[in-house]
Amino acid sequence: MPEALSILPQVIVDGLVVGFLYAVVALGYTMVYGVLEFINFAHSEIFMFGAFAAFEMLMLLQGAGFLATLPPLIALVATVIVAMAVSGGLGWTVERIAYRPLRGAPRLVPLISAIGVSFFLQDFARVIWTAARGNYQLTVPNLISGTIGPWKIGSLPINVMIPISALIIMVASVLMMVGLIWFVNRTKVGKAMRAVAQDRPTASLMGINVNKIISLTFILGGGLGGAAGALFAVRYGAINPYIGFILGMKAFTAAVFGGIGSLAGAVVGGLSLGVLEAIVTAYLGPLTGDILKGPEYKDIFAFVILILILVLKPAGLFGKATSEKV
Amino acid sequence: MTQLRKLYSQLVGLFQSRRTAPAASILLTVLTGLMQVLVPQSGFSILFTLVAIYVVAHANVHTVTKVVLAVIPLLVAVPIAGRDNFALMPLMVQLCIYVALALGLNLVVGFAGLLDLGYIAFFAGGAYVYAIFASGQAAKFLPWFAEHAPTGLGGWWFWAAIPIALAVAALLGIALGLPVLRMRGDYLAIVTLGFGEVIQVISRNLDHPLNITGGAPGIAPIKYPFFFGIPAEYNGIAVYMVALVFATLTAMAMMRLEQSRLGRAWAAMREDDIAARAMGVPLVKMKLMAFATGASFSGAMGMLFAVKQQFINPDTFGFMESIGILSMIILGGLGSIRGVIVGAAAVTLLRFQFLRDLSDLFAGAGLPPALDITKYQPLIFGLILIVMMIYRKEGLVPATRPQIDVDNLGAPVPKPASSTQGKALGQ
Numbered sequence: 001m002p003e004a005l006s007i008l009p010q011v012i013v014d015g016l017v018v019g020f021l022y023a024v025v026a027l028g029y030t031m032v033y034g035v036l037e038f039i040n041f042a043h044s045e046i047f048m049f050g051a052f053a054a055f056e057m058l059m060l061l062q063g064a065g066f067l068a069t070l071p072p073l074i075a076l077v078a079t080v081i082v083a084m085a086v087s088g089g090l091g092w093t094v095e096r097i098a099y100r101p102l103r104g105a106p107r108l109v110p111l112i113s114a115i116g117v118s119f120f121l122q123d124f125a126r127v128i129w130t131a132a133r134g135n136y137q138l139t140v141p142n143l144i145s146g147t148i149g150p151w152k153i154g155s156l157p158i159n160v161m162i163p164i165s166a167l168i169i170m171v172a173s174v175l176m177m178v179g180l181i182w183f184v185n186r187t188k189v190g191k192a193m194r195a196v197a198q199d200r201p202t203a204s205l206m207g208i209n210v211n212k213i214i215s216l217t218f219i220l221g222g223g224l225g226g227a228a229g230a231l232f233a234v235r236y237g238a239i240n241p242y243i244g245f246i247l248g249m250k251a252f253t254a255a256v257f258g259g260i261g262s263l264a265g266a267v268v269g270g271l272s273l274g275v276l277e278a279i280v281t282a283y284l285g286p287l288t289g290d291i292l293k294g295p296e297y298k299d300i301f302a303f304v305i306l307i308l309i310l311v312l313k314p315a316g317l318f319g320k321a322t323s324e325k326v
Numbered sequence: 327m328t329q330l331r332k333l334y335s336q337l338v339g340l341f342q343s344r345r346t347a348p349a350a351s352i353l354l355t356v357l358t359g360l361m362q363v364l365v366p367q368s369g370f371s372i373l374f375t376l377v378a379i380y381v382v383a384h385a386n387v388h389t390v391t392k393v394v395l396a397v398i399p400l401l402v403a404v405p406i407a408g409r410d411n412f413a414l415m416p417l418m419v420q421l422c423i424y425v426a427l428a429l430g431l432n433l434v435v436g437f438a439g440l441l442d443l444g445y446i447a448f449f450a451g452g453a454y455v456y457a458i459f460a461s462g463q464a465a466k467f468l469p470w471f472a473e474h475a476p477t478g479l480g481g482w483w484f485w486a487a488i489p490i491a492l493a494v495a496a497l498l499g500i501a502l503g504l505p506v507l508r509m510r511g512d513y514l515a516i517v518t519l520g521f522g523e524v525i526q527v528i529s530r531n532l533d534h535p536l537n538i539t540g541g542a543p544g545i546a547p548i549k550y551p552f553f554f555g556i557p558a559e560y561n562g563i564a565v566y567m568v569a570l571v572f573a574t575l576t577a578m579a580m581m582r583l584e585q586s587r588l589g590r591a592w593a594a595m596r597e598d599d600i601a602a603r604a605m606g607v608p609l610v611k612m613k614l615m616a617f618a619t620g621a622s623f624s625g626a627m628g629m630l631f632a633v634k635q636q637f638i639n640p641d642t643f644g645f646m647e648s649i650g651i652l653s654m655i656i657l658g659g660l661g662s663i664r665g666v667i668v669g670a671a672a673v674t675l676l677r678f679q680f681l682r683d684l685s686d687l688f689a690g691a692g693l694p695p696a697l698d699i700t701k702y703q704p705l706i707f708g709l710i711l712i713v714m715m716i717y718r719k720e721g722l723v724p725a726t727r728p729q730i731d732v733d734n735l736g737a738p739v740p741k742p743a744s745s746t747q748g749k750a751l752g753q
Contacts, residue, residue: 039512101716107511108441109715112656115443115515116711119649123705130696245645249523252516296531303520307505310513 004286009160011282012275017166017235019274020173024228025251026258026266027180028091028221034197034261035217038107041114042094044248045121046087046222050229051239052125053086054079058141058233072144076168076234079143083230084223090121091222092215100211125241137240140233144168165235172231176224177267183220184263193217197261246299250277253306259319268317277301341385348391351382355395359403366407366414369679375399376671400570405563415566419634421674422569423627426576428654428670429663430623433580435652436661436725437589438616439596441515443648444502444522448621450529450643451498452491452628457545457638458538459487466537477549484551487629495625496618498525503617507610522648530640544639548632565634572630576623580663583619585728592616646704650677653707656714659721668723673710677703 025047032040057079061067067075098117102110126136144165151158184190195203196213204210232247233239254273258265280301284294309316340350358378362371382395408415427449434442458464461478464471471478502521506514533541553564583589591612594602603609632638650673658669677700685699693699714721 039516098712098716105715105719108439108515109719111441111512111515112652113712113715115649115652116708116715118708119646119704120708120712123702123708127697127702127705134696249516249520256513291535293531297527300520300524300527303517303524306520307517310509310517311505314508314513 004283006159007282008279009158011278013160013162013166015275015278016271017169017274018278019254019271020170021228021232021247021270022251022254022274023267023270024173024176024224024231025247026255026270027177027263028225029252029255030258030260030263030266031217031221033255035193035214036099036103036110038099038110039114039252040099040218040221041111042098042117042121043091043221043225044244044251045118045125046090046094046244047225047229047232047248047251048125048239048241048244049090049121050083050087050226051233051243052129052138052229052241053226054083054230054233055138055140055239057082058143062141067141067143076143079234080172080227080230083226085226087226087229088219088223091218091225094121094222095215095218100214122241122244129241137238140237140239142237143234163235169231169235172227176227177263180220180224181263189213189216250302253302253309256306256316257309259316262316262318265316265318273302273305276305341381344386347386348388351385351387351391351395354378355382355399359399362399362403362407366409366411369675369683371407372404372414372417372679373675375403376675380668401567405566408563408566415563416634417674417678418566419569419630420678421671422566422573423631423634424651424654424674425667425670426573426627427624427651428658428666429573429576429580430620430627431651432655432661432663432666433583433592433623434616434620436655436666437584437596438592438613438620439511440613440616441511441518442617442620443515443519443645443652444525445518445620445624445651446643446645446647447502447522447525448495448498448624449628449631449647450525450640451495451621452625453632453638453643454529454539454545454628455491455494455625456484456487456629457548457632459483460549460551460632461545461547463537463540463545480549481552484553484629484633488626491625491629492622495628496622498625499617499619499621500614502621503614507613519645519648522643522645526640526643529643540639542640544637544642546637548636548638551633565630569630569634572626577663577667579623584663588612588615646707649707649711650703653710655721657710657722659724662721662723662725665721665723665725669721676706 025043028043028046029040032038032043058067058075061070061075061078094117098113099110102113129136129138145163147161147163148167149158149161151160184193192203192208192213193216195206195208196210200210203213229244232243250273251270254269255266256269257273258267258269277298281294281298284292284297340346355378358371358374362375365371379396379399383392385392387395404414404418408418427445431442431445434440434445459471459479460483462476464478465476466472502518506517509517529539530542532539539545553568591602591607594605594607595609595612599609635642651670654669654673655666656669657673658667659665681700681702688699689695
């Protein structure tokens with residue numbers, strides 16, 4: 001077992017990196033749920049469009065010769081900003097076209113519409129990039145390479161290698177989360193958002209433009225999803241229109257895990273899901289004598305967690321249990 | 327425009343007037359039947375045949391006439407055309423399968439109001455149960471089969487497998503139903519989606535330690551069954567006849583179920599589960615019944631699919647299929663049996679006939695194969711869902727409710743009332 005244990009720090013770090021991505025995407029789900037009480041099924045596709053926007057931006061920089069001359073960090077920031085703008089705009093558009101006309105309709109109606117949007121966007125991306133680039137499986141230009149570690153504390157080796165791109169994911173995610181939580185809790189617009197989430201008609205009576213706040217929620221959530229998409233593209237180097245589906249499901253699980261509607265819950269849920277998933281993937285094989293191989297069942301692990309949470313503690317870690325009003 | 331409208335109302339009048347309706351119906355049926363036989367290659371032949379059946383079903387003629395006029399094109403004209411157009415029989419089998427699947431999903435979503443995004447999992451269950459035992463697959467993990475039936479069971483086994491497939495699918499339905507009993511609409515949707523994924527991942531990876539499902543490559547070849555002593559060969563009309571009977575039985579079962587005690591309990595649960603519970607509807611039992619019943623229809627059609635396809639693999643049972651079936655019932659009208667049949671027929675014809683025709687057309691015009699029109703299915707499903715939700719939630723053929731005249735309770739004649747807007751969605 002010492003051999004298995006020695007990879008544990010690396011497993012946890014890898015899990016944390018993925019967990020940060022889950023957390024940032026989960027913030028988008030949880031914000032929309034908080035304000036509108038519905039699952040924005042298309043959020044995973046907004047994340048995917050962020051990755052594609054980042055790809056196009058990097059290709060543009062590469063074509064202009066900036067990628068070699070510009071400091072990588074500046075290129076990265078520019079890419080992330082472009083991806084945020086594209087995804088934020090997409091989030092706003094989707095809300096305007098497919099959700100706003102359905103506000104006040106029974107719960108299943110916007111959900112079905114959102115599923116439609118998700119399918120539409122997925123296939124739309126496939127068509128667009130097949131037409132433009134000849135293939136929808138794209139390889140993202142390498143922006144940041146190199147790793148740090150392993151370290152030594154005295155004579156104790158710490159066998160952890162962290163790619164710099166992974167480090168960037170963590171730093172950027174923390175910055176965005178802190179920024180968002182500050183925005184929602186400390187600014188006037190953030191206060192308006194919380195008011196709309198709490199009680200829409202009353203917020204409207206207090207002079208808050210509810211439509212604007214809802215649009216803003218979609219722009220912010222979409223922007224975060226887009227940034228996560230850009231970071232994903234830079235870190236993993238390969239994208240396709242279907243990257244959003246599984247990652248989106250996991251991020252949603254993370255949001256439910258933390259208690260949907262709660263920003264801190266989404267962060268904690270994302271990180272714990274990432275780490276748990278990495279541990280299960282690494283150790284499922286050895287523990288079952290290679291009967292069940294971890295990587296094969298990795299993608300359904302999140303669903304098992306989701307079902308367990310919804311059965312045992314539907315409100316999640318940070319959510320408040322609500323009883324249905326009659 | 328006004329002339330078109332006038333023409334339309336004249337046509338409607340033709341089929342509504344007691345004097346002209348029988349002649350008009352017979353004429354329409356004969357014309358479309360002739361077209362089917364004379365132009366068997368065209369997708370429009372089968373489209374017009376189906377439209378004719380729909381029109382006749384709503385004409386002011388005797389029920390026996392309706393049945394006869396529906397049976398003749400389906401049992402005579404279509405099989406005759408199938409001898410010249412080899413794609414027609416598989417298309418019709420697929421159509422029957424989708425009609426029954428859509429009706430089954432409609433039971434869960436439309437009648438009981440439980441949005442199930444993993445409906446294809448039960449279909450996969452039925453298909454795998456049949457495929458494993460009707461091919462060499464069973465011999466790979468069961469010694470008995472290796473010894474006695476190394477290439478699997480065939481022939482009459484199909485009939486014996488029906489109750490088994492129904493039971494397996496119903497059990498899968500209960501397995502899904504149990505954990506989701508307390509969940510609300512949107513969580514339920516995500517969990518059922520996850521269930522579909524889980525079944526797909528399991529079927530992909532259950533080739534070790536025991537090779538049960540054949541893994542990612544799937545199972546092939548699947549033996550032909552015997553229908554009444556006739557081997558059901560590919561393109562043969564035997565599979566089509568059985569599929570037609572299955573689909574018809576499903577539709578009849580749905581009509582009975584909708585008005586039954588069970589169906590009314592589901593409707594009550596869908597409209598307001600708290601009120602339903604207060605009125606003594608056992609929610610747990612009703613939800614499990616809905617999942618199990620809906621699933622078993624799916625399982626039976628899965629068997630038929632395995633027979634038709636002769637080959638199954640996990641990719642056949644993806645999330646897109648579940649959404650495809652959902653788009654059929656949304657297009658036709660949630661909760662409306664007629665609507666669901668129309669929606670299933672429309673989407674199936676579009677997917678397997680008209681998209682292919684268009685694809686040939688555009689390929690001739692130089693569209694690269696990567697952008698082939700038949701690959702646009704998810705785009706179309708997505709558009710159907712969005713457009714229907716925004717503009718016509720109740721579907722093309724909305725559900726109607728039998729209305730009971732309270733003042734005349736002695737003679738409760740159910741008559742189709744004007745549509746209640748989006749009945750199944752209005753909770």
